[in-house]
Amino acid sequence: MARPPPDPLYILRGSGASVNALHFCCDGDGPPLLYSGSGKGAVHVWNLSTRRAERVLESHAGNSVIWLNTFNNSRSCLISQGRDMRVCVWDLSEGRSAVTDSLHTGSVGFCQCSLLGSRLGSTLLAHPTQHMEEVSVVEMSSWTQVCSLKPDSNLGMLMSMKMWQADSGPVLCAGYEDGSVVLWDVSHRRPFSLLKVHPEPVMSLDVDVCRQKGISGSSENILQSWRLDNQQSLQMHDSIQMTNPGVSQLRIRADGKILASAGWDNNIRVFGWKKLKPLAVLQHHTDMVNSVAFSDHQDPTQRLLAAGSKDQRISVWSIYSES
Structure with a gap:
């Protein structure tokens, strides 16, 4: 017989609104942390040793926080994305809670950003823009745009994405409103391939870079996995209902x-x-x-x-x- 599902280890309460984004930071000095973003613009920094919020960052003018990440290999360098059309960079070192920089994205959608630390030490950020179907990739130290990725055909609104480093350079996988997934060659600003994966918008996706395999889901009850072949062409793989x-x-x-x-x-x-x-x-x-x-x-x-x-x-x- 299968083991019964476990109970949660513990519950964190006190967000005060819908919890829309989560990000762990468990390595390095200090206790393990969990960052959470709320529907009312608050970022809670949870100390998982005490199971309490050790600080609350009020951000994004009270608008929903939809994505969080840390960068520069530091728990004190936080980046947040809100529905106020801004990406904010935070300095949390030595007790500070300061927004040191921000980028106006123009996006009012729900597509989360994707972060990539490159081999050369720079950090790339892919973010949605005011043009619903467009991805903009910027270098974070200067907010300089590296490229703009926009499908030739009408796939509808950009819904989800993930960027990673391949041998040939940065690659970005994006899911769209019409159910398509596009694999983008960031360096050459062109698509490697396109695959119609779902009949409904691609609400979320993730990619296992080592296995060259991804997974996506939508408003339907099917999870669909797909593979990247040696020519960076997307192929349907498996599904589960x-x-x-x-x-x-x-x-x-x-x-x-x-x-x-x-x-x-x-x-x-x-x-x-x-x-x-x-x-x-x-x-x-x-x-x-x-x-x-x-x-x-x-x-x-x-x-x-x-x-x-x-x-x-x-x-x-x-x-x-x-x-």
């Missing part, structure tokens, strides 16, 4: 062993990534789950999964950490 429709976010754990989905049905689902085998349905939340994130802890036994919900709570789980 879920009990209920609607996926807010998909995340593949860094070790490539498991996949987590944030469901519109209030549940978190966990799959084996290799064969999309269902492993567990994690039930705690009383409203839709907006965000899932895996911790970046080097110790496999300390790996965590966090989920943020419209019910204003964050659930933290320890699952398959030994696998």
Whole structure:
């Protein structure tokens, strides 16, 4: 018999609004941290040793925070994206809570940014723009635009994306409103390939760069995986049907062993990534789950999964950490 799904390790309360974005920072000096972004513009910095918010950053003029990340290999360098059409850079060192720089994106959509630290030490940021179908890639130290990526055909609004470093240079995978996924060659500002993956908008996607395989979800009840062949052409691979429709976010754990989905049905689902085998349905939340994130802890036994919900709570789980 299969083991029953676990209960959460603990619940973080006090967000005061829907939790829309999560990001772990568990390595380096200091306690493990979890950053969360709320529907009312607050960024909570949770100390996971005390399980309390050690500070709250009021940001984005009270507009929803939809994406968070850290960069420069530092927990004190935070970047946030809000629905006030701004990306903000924060200095959190030595107790500071200061926005040191910001970029006006012009985007009023829900597409999250993607961050890439390049081999040359510079950091690239891909962000949506006021042109609904466009991706702009900028170099963060100067906000200099590297390129603008815009499909030739009408694929509708940009919905989701991920950027990574390939041998040939930066590559970006983007999901669009018409259900298509496009693989972009950032250096040459052109698409490698396009694949119609879903009949509905691509709400979320993630890519396992090592296996050259990705996964996407939409408002339907199908998760679809796809592969990148040697010519950087997208090919349909596998799919799995879920009990209920609607996926807010998909995340593949860094070790490539498991996949987590944030469901519109209030549940978190966990799959084996290799064969999309269902492993567990994690039930705690009383409203839709907006965000899932895996911790970046080097110790496999300390790996965590966090989920943020419209019910204003964050659930933290320890699952398959030994696998």
